[in-house]
Amino acid sequence: MPPKPKFTKEDIVEAAFNIVREQGWEALSQRSIAKKLNASIGPIYSYLKSMTNLEEAVIEKAYELLFHYSINSRKENGLSFPSLGYVLFAKNEKKLFKCFFNEKHTEIHKKYSQRLWQATREAVKNDPDYSKLSDRQKEGLHQNIVIFCYGLAILINISFYDEFTDEEISALILNAKRMFVDGFKD
Numbered sequence: 001m002p003p004k005p006k007f008t009k010e011d012i013v014e015a016a017f018n019i020v021r022e023q024g025w026e027a028l029s030q031r032s033i034a035k036k037l038n039a040s041i042g043p044i045y046s047y048l049k050s051m052t053n054l055e056e057a058v059i060e061k062a063y064e065l066l067f068h069y070s071i072n073s074r075k076e077n078g079l080s081f082p083s084l085g086y087v088l089f090a091k092n093e094k095k096l097f098k099c100f101f102n103e104k105h106t107e108i109h110k111k112y113s114q115r116l117w118q119a120t121r122e123a124v125k126n127d128p129d130y131s132k133l134s135d136r137q138k139e140g141l142h143q144n145i146v147i148f149c150y151g152l153a154i155l156i157n158i159s160f161y162d163e164f165t166d167e168e169i170s171a172l173i174l175n176a177k178r179m180f181v182d183g184f185k186d
Contacts, residue, residue, distance in 0.1 A: 007037050009047050013057045020058050024095045025102060056108050062096045063112040070119055082120045083149040087169050090153035097157050120146055130181065144180045149173060
């Protein structure tokens, strides 16, 4: 009887996640996973049903980390500020952020992006700065904030605005939020 592998399916997912986190999608292969686990390639093949399933598990883990950033982002006025978390994730997790733009996994990205959209929508709905706005204005404001933060996240991720501190990023988003709110009050 062959010896039992010294790792689990979860270990394989964790190794794959760390490879993508450190080196990007291009570095992910069964051979790189085996190397990360100090194992031969044979047991990796036996644990994996397909690379697609493994890639989806890596994306799910990346989104879990993104949600952690969003939910645990700095509080402003006592409320969660998920858009800031999104931008900080793009800054701090450059390779993982880029994995969200892989066309190969569009459907899984849609699913998780919708969850993130809902989280930011709830933050907008419960923000006291928006209490005087109609539901339609809140929705427009939400869209503007998401689009602004999406663009800012990409610019920071590609190092266009590499020098911004977390505090400066927070100030940029808050200033944009104020401008958008003022625009909807007119």
